[in-house]
Amino acid sequence: MTAPHIPINAVDLFSGAGGLTHGLAKAGINVRVGVDVDPACEYPYTENNKAKFLLKSVGDIESRELASYYLPRSVRLLAGCAPCQTFSSYNQKASTDDDRWWLLRHFSRLAGELLPELVTMENVPGLLNHAVFDEFVGSLEASGYEVSKQIVDCQDYGVPQHRNRLVLLASRLGPISLLTPAQFNAKPTSVREAIGNGRVPALAAGSADAVDRLHRASRLSPLNLRRIKASKPGGTWRDWPDELVAECHKKESGKTYAGVYGRMTWDEAAPTMTTQFYGFGNGRFGHPSQDRAISLREGAILQGFPLNYQFVAPGAPVHMKTIGRLIGNAVPVTLGELIGRSMKAHVKEHRDDVLRVLTGGQLA
Structure with missing residues (x-):
């Protein structure tokens, strides 16, 4: 006799453009709705x-509104990535005055009410170092x-x-953990495997592909064009002739900032995709061999989005800053799939308890 299928329904808080949702869906989880305050998402x-989309702040959401999206006789998953900029190591001015700091408390509130x-x-x-995270964990355990x-x-x-x-x-079913890389059947992926080998067409700085409007690269000033031509894959601005080096980097205070104005390396992983990955001077975001920064599409691919993932409606303008923010802020799709598959494995492990709950039993 075939074991009954146990569906998992999910609500994605702080959904962004859908990186986590897309990954969960790849793992076979039915994401019912995404919630975000950014209309560009x-x-x-x-x-x-x-999935449906609610243009709403998580701080204004009531649990009964989210409860309506879960289907009967399904395991319910509440997922999300609260805005992370205020906890990031890139943010030198993190403060509890930032409203985003307390969005995790609203996540906690909804989890406690929906159970x-x-x-x-x-x-x-960096969130590990803040009391608001300890509060979040303590609330869940309670x-x-x-x-x-x-x-x-x-x-x-x-x-x-x-x-x-x-x-x-x-x-609430029992101990849970992420799948290991071996259980996930993961293998390292290089920049070449992701965006090389002809997967996306060659492109000049300041141009866009005729077919894929998201495959567009930022313009480069004449000085930055000379700089990228002098850049080596994996190198730094220290490789340049002295006349190309910015004055700020010649000062003692700027000599340690070697992680900007760099090219990626074909056979290694890319650096962390930030919200400004499309700018050559914003990090090691230079294309490994073409004289430009990586395109919006290449950044999306490095975040795990499929090649055909659409970020802009047909005919609508492509704003580099807006789309760069959506891509850089996204949960990598593969990470979302890892989370989803870990949840599926966990539910399978606790099948008897789950079936008891879905057929009218209650968890303690």
Whole structure:
């Protein structure tokens, strides 16, 4: 006799353009709705995912509104990545005065009121150092959840970039953990495998592909064009002739900032995709062999989005800053799939308890 299928329904808080949702869906989880306050997220989220979109702040959401999206006789998952900029190591002015700091408390509130069987939260590792995270974990534990948390090197799971993320999994069914790279059947992926070997057409700085409007590269000033031509894959601005080096880097205070104005290396992973990855001077975002920064499409691919993922409606203008923000802020799709497959494995492990709950039993 075939074991009954146990569906998992999810709500994605702070959904962004849909990186986490898309990954969860790849793992076989039915994401019912995404919630985000940024209107630019709505088109890519709904166009590429079989889910509804709520343009609303999580702080204004009531649990009964989210409860209506879960289907009967399904395991409920509450997922999300609260805005991470305020906790990021890139933010030198992190402050509890930032309203985003407290959005995690609203996530906690909704989890405590809904009591879904599963909860997951992804964020930057720096969140571990803040009391608001300890409060979040403590609240889950007080509500009967088993909680696991770990720093994940996304490269270990096949994401073609150096990106460390904090992943929390919580379950009211029993102890839970992420799949290992071996269980996920992961293999390292290089920049070449992701965006090389003719996967995307060659492009000049300041131009866009005639077919794929997202495959467009920022303009370069004459000086920056000379700089990128003098740049070596994996090198730094220290490789340049002296006349190309910026005055700020010649000062003692600027000599240590070697991680800008660099090219990627074909056979290694890319650096962490930030919201400004499309700018040559914003990090090691120079294309390994073409004289330009990587395109919006290449950044999306390095974040795990499929080649046909649409971020802009037909005929609408492509704003580099807006789309760069959506891509850089996204949960890598592969990481979302890892979380989803880990949840599926967990539910399978606790099948008897789950079936008892879905047929009218109750968790303690």
